[in-house]
Amino acid sequence: MSGTPLAVLMRCMNFAAVKHKNQRRKDAEATPYINHPIGVANILTEEAGVDDVIVIQAALLHDTVEDTNTTIDEIVEHFGHNVAGIVAEMTDDKNLAKAERKRQQILHAPHASPKAKLVKLADKLYNLRDLQRCTPCGWSEDRVQEYFVWAHQVVAGLRGSNRQLENKLDDLFRSRGIEV
Numbered sequence: 001m002s003g004t005p006l007a008v009l010m011r012c013m014n015f016a017a018v019k020h021k022n023q024r025r026k027d028a029e030a031t032p033y034i035n036h037p038i039g040v041a042n043i044l045t046e047e048a049g050v051d052d053v054i055v056i057q058a059a060l061l062h063d064t065v066e067d068t069n070t071t072i073d074e075i076v077e078h079f080g081h082n083v084a085g086i087v088a089e090m091t092d093d094k095n096l097a098k099a100e101r102k103r104q105q106i107l108h109a110p111h112a113s114p115k116a117k118l119v120k121l122a123d124k125l126y127n128l129r130d131l132q133r134c135t136p137c138g139w140s141e142d143r144v145q146e147y148f149v150w151a152h153q154v155v156a157g158l159r160g161s162n163r164q165l166e167n168k169l170d171d172l173f174r175s176r177g178i179e180v
């Protein structure tokens with residue numbers, strides 16, 4: 001929490017790198033997982049014009065609680081309540097079945113805070129680009145398309161948050177034949 005914005009961001013990046021150190025993405029190249037949260041933060045600064053440090057911190061940390069042993073209390077302790085609140089909004093309930101988690105994302109999207117909506121848009125943009133770039137091992141073309149259709153439904157609840165991100169997402173949806 002304390003320190004210059006630069007020091008705070010580096011602390012987040014380091015925290016996420018340590019937490020995700022043994023994880024890989026699902027692409028055929030098994031890219032290091034940390035590329036994803038850093039890429040989401042980079043989309044926000046480079047493509048969405050976001051300069052709110054709290055949002056960038058949350059982007060860097062957004063999958064730590066969902067995908068590692070990190071707790072929200074730990075995020076509060078190290079990075080404060082504002083960042084932890086957004087990370088909590090980015091965290092699916094792992095007690096639910098996967099299909100139900102996906103349904104909950106569609107239902108919850110319209111009620112997310114404005115800052116969480118920005119991270120959610122950038123997260124979807126990154127994941128859709130990743131799927132365009134390289135199909136994960138074991139995924140059929142139908143499954144990839146199903147993911148695009150589901151992401152389109154989540155994004156419907158996030159609209160009105162950032163024109164640049166929404167335009168780029170819409171281009172991707174159109175390229176997949178999904179009406180926007």
Ligand code: NDP
Pocket residue numbers: 024025026027036063098099100102123127128130131136140142143146147
């Ligand atoms: P997901 O479909 O949720 O996997 C996608 C998630 O994995 C992304 O949201 C992303 O989350 C993460 N991810 C990691 N690497 C990549 C990458 N290279 N590209 C894109 N995303 C990546 O996987 P689940 O196994 O959790 O999905 C289960 C659901 O999939 C079921 O509910 C079912 O509906 C569907 N399914 C469909 C099948 C079919 O053949 N049609 C077969 C099996 C399941 P993050 O941002 O958190 O990293």
Ligand code: ZN
Pocket residue numbers: 036062063123
């Ligand atoms: Zn993510």
